[in-house]
Structures are given as C-alpha cells and as structure tokens.
Amino acid sequence: MIRTKAYAAQKPSAPLAPWEFDRRDPGDKDVLIDVTHCGICHSDIHQVRDEWGGATFPMVPGHEIVGRVSKVGAKVTRFKVGDLAGVGCMVDSCRDCAPCRKGLEQFCAKGAAFSYNSTEMDRKTPTYGGYSNRIVCDEAFTLRIPAGLDPAGAAPLLCAGITTWSPLRHWKAGKGTRLGVVGLGGLGHMAVKLGAALGCEVTMLSTSPGKEADARRLGAAAFALTKDPETFKKLAGRFDLIIDTISAPHDYNAYLSMVAVDGAMVVVGVPPAPAPVHAFALIGGRKTLAGSLIGGIAETQEMLDFCGKHGIVSDVEVIPMSKVNEAYERTLKADVRYRFVLDTSTI
Ligand SMILES: [Zn+2]
Numbered sequence: 001m002i003r004t005k006a007y008a009a010q011k012p013s014a015p016l017a018p019w020e021f022d023r024r025d026p027g028d029k030d031v032l033i034d035v036t037h038c039g040i041c042h043s044d045i046h047q048v049r050d051e052w053g054g055a056t057f058p059m060v061p062g063h064e065i066v067g068r069v070s071k072v073g074a075k076v077t078r079f080k081v082g083d084l085a086g087v088g089c090m091v092d093s094c095r096d097c098a099p100c101r102k103g104l105e106q107f108c109a110k111g112a113a114f115s116y117n118s119t120e121m122d123r124k125t126p127t128y129g130g131y132s133n134r135i136v137c138d139e140a141f142t143l144r145i146p147a148g149l150d151p152a153g154a155a156p157l158l159c160a161g162i163t164t165w166s167p168l169r170h171w172k173a174g175k176g177t178r179l180g181v182v183g184l185g186g187l188g189h190m191a192v193k194l195g196a197a198l199g200c201e202v203t204m205l206s207t208s209p210g211k212e213a214d215a216r217r218l219g220a221a222a223f224a225l226t227k228d229p230e231t232f233k234k235l236a237g238r239f240d241l242i243i244d245t246i247s248a249p250h251d252y253n254a255y256l257s258m259v260a261v262d263g264a265m266v267v268v269g270v271p272p273a274p275a276p277v278h279a280f281a282l283i284g285g286r287k288t289l290a291g292s293l294i295g296g297i298a299e300t301q302e303m304l305d306f307c308g309k310h311g312i313v314s315d316v317e318v319i320p321m322s323k324v325n326e327a328y329e330r331t332l333k334a335d336v337r338y339r340f341v342l343d344t345s346t347i
C-alpha cells in the first residue's frame, strides 16, 4: 500500500485537517501520480458540508488534480514516469453501458466512480480526492496535461474547464455564435475564455459592474448588467447559446427571453431550490432549456489539448494547504479571481 498524506474532513461540520491513509499499489493499468496542485471547486464545499446528502467521512475532497507520474503499471501504454498528468471528477466507470460506450462516462448507468465521496466500481472501496500528495488512477481515466501549460492554472480545467467546454461543444458553439455567459466566477471565467477561443461573440451577463474590465480581458466582446431590467429588453432574442453558471436563485424565464429562436440555455450551476419555468418562455421561439454535467474522458482530453494549443489556463490564486479552510470561506464570498489552487507539496 502507498502511504498518502492528505487533508480531510472527519465529519460534516469539521474543518479540513491533516490525515493519512493508504492508497492501493498501482496495478498493471494504473499510474501513480505525485500530486502537485489541486483546485478548490465549489462542489468540494457542498460535499464536505454534506449539503447534497449521503456524504461519507473521512472525506478527502479535490477533483482538479495535477501532478507528475512517478510510477506506471506493466501494461500502461499512454504514460511514462515524469509525465504531467491530471485526474478530474471521475476515476472509473462500468465502461460497458450505453453512455460509457458513447464516451459519456459521467452518465454511466451504474454510476461512475467519482474521485472522492464515492466508491470504486466495487462499490466498497472509498475514493479519496486530490487534497493529497499522491493518487493512483487507471490510465483510462488519467488525462495528459499538454506541455507548456502552467500546472497550477491547468488544474481547474479538469472540472471548471470541462464543465463549460462540454456544452459549448455539444451545442456546436463556434465562429460567430452569439454566446451569453451568466456569472463571472470559476465556471464563468472558463466559459468566456473557451467561448472566445472557439470564435464565439461572447457577452458577459453579470450582476457586478466591477467585473466588466475583467470580463473583457478574459475575452468577452460585450458586458451587460443583469441588475438592470432594461438589459433583458435590449438583449431579447439575442443569444444562440447561454451558459448559465449561477448557483444562487434566479429567474430562468428572464434569461430565456434573451435566447434566440432555436437557441438554448444550458444550466451548469445548481441553485438550492427548484426554479419555475413558464412554458411560454420556451414555446415562443422553440427554445431549449438544458443541463450539462462535466464531460466524458475523451472530451476532457480534447478540451485539454485545445487549451494546450491556445495557451488557455484558469486564473488562479495558489495557496498552501494550511489555508484551505480560509479559502473555503473566501470561495463562498466569491472573493477569488477565479479559482483557488492548493499547492499540495505543502501538505
Ligand atoms: Zn468541480
């Protein structure tokens, strides 16, 4: 077994604190990664606090994991020692159901093995995430991080990046697509960068006037203030695609009014309560209201390769592990531009 140092929560109300556990020795198809960086995703906080129910403890969060390969199993073909590698939200799936066969492992009919607060596919062995100094993962679920990308900035691509990339690709965003991005946070800033690099005409839809300069720096061609009711009138029917990253309660109907005929609004944020949608908001314009969850492994690699080609990483604030609890509080206050990344060498 491989002794692993980590930060864990021992129960839902507990702060994260140092903890040690054993990971399995790498099997024939596994790679051992010495983790160097792990992003802090808002969903880490939800799960550590058991806000979605069913959480298991001790919990080692973290699913934006980047590090160096330090050992490979005998049958590993895609990685060698020294490679920069990543692990995202999943470490395995059944690999046999209809979604898995289509490369949609995140929707595995048997339930994917998520990187933490989950189990391996044996449904017994708990999974522990990237707030740790080592991880063992099957090479089929390990991502290649393109050379030239800053490892710290690349870490959030593994969740925030793919969460916004997947709907952009599924709804065929490209040159000339009028894209609205709702909310400039961890997800929103990646949607702007990726959308702009794909050739979309990006409009940032935000409640904070102070974020306009940043939105433009990230690639937005326009900025609109959603606190102003006039914005919704001015931009009625404007967007081919809206990516809605907001997790706070808000009126989907108002945002749908800005979607063009045959356009779509895709939600990737999760407000705490169900939100009413009026049928008229959809039928007047044959509009689609859809959702999207991370992305499959092949699509995640496609996104990383695209980011490698275009030099895209997340805007990050790198912090030592000892500041993780403080970073959680600041994340809840949206006091970060735009992602905290833990320097896991400081565990
Ligand atoms: Zn995440």
Ligand SMILES: [Zn+2]
Pocket: 093, 094, 095, 096, 097, 098, 099, 100, 107, 108, 109, 110, 111
């Ligand atoms: Zn499956």
